[in-house]
Amino acid sequence: MKISFIGLGIMGKPMAFNLLKEQSLDVVYNRTSSKTAEFQEAGVDVARSPKEAAEKSDVILTMLADSSDVEEVILGTNGVIEGVKRGSIVIDMSSINPEVSKKIGLPLQEKEVSLLDAPVSGGEKGAIEGTLAIMVGGDEKVLNSVRPILNIVGSSIARVGDLGAGGYAKLANQIMVALHLEAMSEAFLLAKKADLDFNKLYKAIRGGLAGSHVLEQKIDNLIEEDFNPGFKIDLHLKDLNNALKVAESQGIDLPFTKNIQKSMEEMAEQGYGDLDHSSLYKYLTE
Amino acid sequence: MKISFIGLGIMGKPMAFNLLKEQSLDVVYNRTSSKTAEFQEAGVDVARSPKEAAEKSDVILTMLADSSDVEEVILGTNGVIEGVKRGSIVIDMSSINPEVSKKIGLPLQEKEVSLLDAPVSGGEKGAIEGTLAIMVGGDEKVLNSVRPILNIVGSSIARVGDLGAGGYAKLANQIMVALHLEAMSEAFLLAKKADLDFNKLYKAIRGGLAGSHVLEQKIDNLIEEDFNPGFKIDLHLKDLNNALKVAESQGIDLPFTKNIQKSMEEMAEQGYGDLDHSSLYKYLTE
Numbered sequence: 001m002k003i004s005f006i007g008l009g010i011m012g013k014p015m016a017f018n019l020l021k022e023q024s025l026d027v028v029y030n031r032t033s034s035k036t037a038e039f040q041e042a043g044v045d046v047a048r049s050p051k052e053a054a055e056k057s058d059v060i061l062t063m064l065a066d067s068s069d070v071e072e073v074i075l076g077t078n079g080v081i082e083g084v085k086r087g088s089i090v091i092d093m094s095s096i097n098p099e100v101s102k103k104i105g106l107p108l109q110e111k112e113v114s115l116l117d118a119p120v121s122g123g124e125k126g127a128i129e130g131t132l133a134i135m136v137g138g139d140e141k142v143l144n145s146v147r148p149i150l151n152i153v154g155s156s157i158a159r160v161g162d163l164g165a166g167g168y169a170k171l172a173n174q175i176m177v178a179l180h181l182e183a184m185s186e187a188f189l190l191a192k193k194a195d196l197d198f199n200k201l202y203k204a205i206r207g208g209l210a211g212s213h214v215l216e217q218k219i220d221n222l223i224e225e226d227f228n229p230g231f232k233i234d235l236h237l238k239d240l241n242n243a244l245k246v247a248e249s250q251g252i253d254l255p256f257t258k259n260i261q262k263s264m265e266e267m268a269e270q271g272y273g274d275l276d277h278s279s280l281y282k283y284l285t286e
Numbered sequence: 287m288k289i290s291f292i293g294l295g296i297m298g299k300p301m302a303f304n305l306l307k308e309q310s311l312d313v314v315y316n317r318t319s320s321k322t323a324e325f326q327e328a329g330v331d332v333a334r335s336p337k338e339a340a341e342k343s344d345v346i347l348t349m350l351a352d353s354s355d356v357e358e359v360i361l362g363t364n365g366v367i368e369g370v371k372r373g374s375i376v377i378d379m380s381s382i383n384p385e386v387s388k389k390i391g392l393p394l395q396e397k398e399v400s401l402l403d404a405p406v407s408g409g410e411k412g413a414i415e416g417t418l419a420i421m422v423g424g425d426e427k428v429l430n431s432v433r434p435i436l437n438i439v440g441s442s443i444a445r446v447g448d449l450g451a452g453g454y455a456k457l458a459n460q461i462m463v464a465l466h467l468e469a470m471s472e473a474f475l476l477a478k479k480a481d482l483d484f485n486k487l488y489k490a491i492r493g494g495l496a497g498s499h500v501l502e503q504k505i506d507n508l509i510e511e512d513f514n515p516g517f518k519i520d521l522h523l524k525d526l527n528n529a530l531k532v533a534e535s536q537g538i539d540l541p542f543t544k545n546i547q548k549s550m551e552e553m554a555e556q557g558y559g560d561l562d563h564s565s566l567y568k569y570l571t572e
Contacts, residue, residue, distance in 0.1 A: 098480070121494040135490045158490035161482055168480040169490050172473035176496035179472070179542070183465035186540040187458035190529065193536040194384070194454040196447055204421045204444035204455050208407040210462035212498035243476065250479040254472040256465070256542065 002026040003149060004057035006050055006073055006080075007094070008035040011120070012063035014128040015093070015153045019061075020044065022152045029053040050074070055083035059146060060090045066238055067096040074104050086112040089146055093153075095119040095174075095235075097242040098137070098167025099249060105163045114142040117163055119170035120154060123231050131155040135173070137165030171246060174239040178260045178277070180214035185281035188222055192285070198223050221278040230276030237264040237273075288312040289435060290343035292336055292359055292366075293380070294321040297406070298349035300414040301379070301439045305347075306330065308438045315339040336360070337369035345432060346376045352524055353382040360390050372398040375428055377436070379420070381405040381460075381521075383528040384453025385535060387423070391449045400428040403449055405456035406440060409517050417441040421459070423451030457532060460525040464546045464563070466500035471567035474508055478571070484509050507564040516562030523550040523559075 004027035005016040013035065019025040020042060028039045029047040036046045047053035050073045054060055060080055064070050070092055074080045080090060090113060092101060101117040108115050116138035126132040132154035136143055143159055150157050160169045187210075191201050202219050205211065221227055240261040247254045267273070267283050275282070290313035291302040299321065305311040306328055314325045315333040322332045333339035336359045340346055346366055350356050356378055360366045366376060376399060378387060387403040394401050402424035412418040418440035422429055429445055436443050446455045473496075477487050488505050491497065507513055526547040533540045546566075553559070553569050561568070 121491075121496075133490070133494045156493060158486065160486045160490050164480070165482055168477055168482055169487050172477045172482075172487060173491045173494060173496040175473040175476065176466075176469045176491070176498070176501075179465055179469035180462075180496070180498065182542050183462040183469070186465070186543050187461040189538060190461065190533060190536075190540065191454055191458045193538055194450070194532070196451055196454055196458075200444065200446045201455050201458060204419070204446050205407075205459045205462070207442060208419045208459060209499050209503065210407075210459040210466070212462070212466065212500070213495050214498075215462075217495065246480070247476060250476075252475060252479055254476065256468050256545065257472050259542065259545065 001059060002057040003059045003061070004028065004047065004053040005061045005063070006030070006053055007063040009063065009065070010124050011127045014124070015063060018130045018152050019149070024149055024152055027053045027056045049078035050080045051078045051083035053083070054080040054088065055085070058085065058088050059149060060084070060088065062090065062092045062094060064094045066094070067100040067242070070094050070096050071100060071104060075107060081107055081111065084108070084111060084113050089114045089116065089142055091116045091118050091146060091150070093118045093120055093134070095170050095239055096167060097245055098164035098171070099246060101137070101167050102164045114139060115163060116143060116146070117166040118150065119166050121170065121173055127153070134158070135160055135166040135169040137161055137167065138163045168246070171239060171243040174236060175243055175254070175257050177214060178236060178240060178264070179256055180212050181218065181277055181280045182260055182263070184215055184218065184222070185284045188281065189285055218278040221276060222281050225282070227275040227279035227282055229274065230278065232274055233264050233267050233277055233279060234273040236277045237261065237268055240264060287345060288343040289345045289347070290314065290333065290339040291347045291349070292316070292339055293349040295349065295351070296410055297413045300410070301349060304416045304438050305435070310435055310438055313339045313342045335364035336366045337364045340366040340369035340374065341371070344371070344374050345435060346370070346374065348376065348378045348380060350380045352380070353386040353528070356380050356382050357386060357390060361393060367393055367397065370394070370397060370399050375400045375402065375432055377402045377404050377432060379404045379406055381456050381525055381528075382453060383531055384423070384450035384457070385532060387453050388450045400425055401449060402429060402432070403452040404436065405452050407456065407459055408440075413439070420444070421446055421452040421455040423447055423453065424449045454532070457525060457529040460522060461529055461540070461543050463500060464522060464526060464550070465542055466498050467504065467563055467566045468546055468549070470501055470504065470508070471570045474567065475571055504564040507562060508567050511568070513561040513565035513568055515560065516564065518560055519550050519553050519563055519565060520559040522563045523547065523554055526550060
């Protein structure tokens with residue numbers, strides 16, 4: 001079973017390296033070819049197009065920025081669809097609009113190619129350490145056949161449903177994280193004005209119903225007012241945009257999600273885009 | 287050291303019972319006298335006023351509904367202040383506006399009486415089991431002298447600062463809990479529309495950055511659509527009202543807190559007041 005990896009960005013590159021270390025990488029493709037040099041030196045075949053990567057492999061992993069990139073790489077000119085062999089499996093690990101995942105799945109299915117949507121959480125750190133949490137949508141048997149590959153890049157694999165379900169789970173996840181960050185920001189701003197010691201407050205509330213992983217992982221950012229990423233506002237904004245697209249197409253109103261999207265959009269306009277998403281606190285207090 | 291307890295409501299009654307069981311209760315007072323019968327039968331002195339309760343004790347615990355009740359019981363006619371002895375300690379465990387706690391502290395201080403504000407989290411269950419988390423504001427030595435008493439009603443005691451700090455911590459806590467509930471509600475509504483299995487989604491995201499105690503403790507309410515309290519919307523609304531009063535007096539804007547207060551206010555008007563606060567999900571979906 002030959003494996004190709006398309007998209008060697010901040011997340012994709014360390015994921016591909018982890019596959020390489022386990023002798024589970026045969027072909028790479030990246031739009032900016034300079035990023036493929038290290039892989040070439042290590043003996044990995046560098047494809048000149050997604051089409052060529054697909055021709056040369058049975059499992060094609062993609063890790064790209066957003067829906068349009070995935071659509072282009074898979075369905076566009078010289079895309080995966082032009083080279084992919086019957087029976088192959090495409091695993092898209094990008095965080096995109098799950099409605100696009102479903103759409104992309106159809107022409108692949110006509111070629112008897114399976115698509116899994118498998119977005120991750122855990123950030124660059126998780127990608128480097130191979131500890132990503134992977135949320136998968138798609139056929140269970142197909143997933144089971146590629147579990148050994150996914151186990152190299154992640155430490156937990158949860159199948160949440162059919163194609164698109166991985167993406168929906170990721171969006172639900174990102175809605176919660178965004179609002180947890182806002183919750184913490186407003187609570188700690190009130191505490192700051194009341195001259196409370198953040199560390200004491202943190203210890204007083206972390207064990208109770210207010211406890212959260214956001215509180216545990218981001219309290220130091222607030223205490224030290226250090227908002228280096230971590231996970232960038234620009235990326236979180238992209239996820240919230242996708243969540244609102246889904247909400248709109250399903251005819252539901254997510255009022256607080258809409259508001260936090262608006263906050264992050266304003267932050268991006270005001271130069272917060274490259275800061276960690278915990279900079280919601282900085283934005284609120286400035 | 288004689289101990290009195292004022293306010294035998296849903297929270298106060300089981301707390302007073304726990305003190306009684308440990309031979310740490312001498313006097314009770316409650317506005318509705320019928321609630322004192324069980325204590326009288328057990329040999330506890332029933333005072334006819336907060337004044338009398340204060341006269342007969344060295345430590346006075348209060349557990350009342352809101353700021354105005356505490357003000358009335360402590361500073362009003364026949365209030366604690368009229369009977370309290372120099373050197374006594376008043377511990378107000380109610381969840382009130384911490385600015386009121388500070389105000390009440392001054393006339394007590396003139397009488398050389400110490401006030402601690404010590405609101406709790408953990409709800410009726412925690413009160414019954416003696417496992418409340420207690421957030422304390424006030425003098426550290428004073429707190430240390432009453433720790434054995436507080437250890438009977440709670441399982442964790444965190445001093446967060448001077449008088450009022452307990453209340454500020456409680457408000458910060460309640461802001462976070464309210465917004466975590468909304469976060470979960472919007473995320474799971476999106477998931478519902480996408481036909482995701484709630485249990486699978488829960489398992490896929492609980493270990494990541496979206497994980498929270500709200501998610502752990504309220505997921506079953508969403509799955510079973512059972513919104514029996516728990517912690518009532520009416521009570522949470524009271525806390526948010528206090529949080530917004532504090533924010534206003536400190537000149538800060540807490541936009542999401544304001545919105546969730548508005549949601550709960552509308553819910554209370556529409557008959558959700560006695561439901562668990564996780565009914566934010568029900569409100570969002572109906």
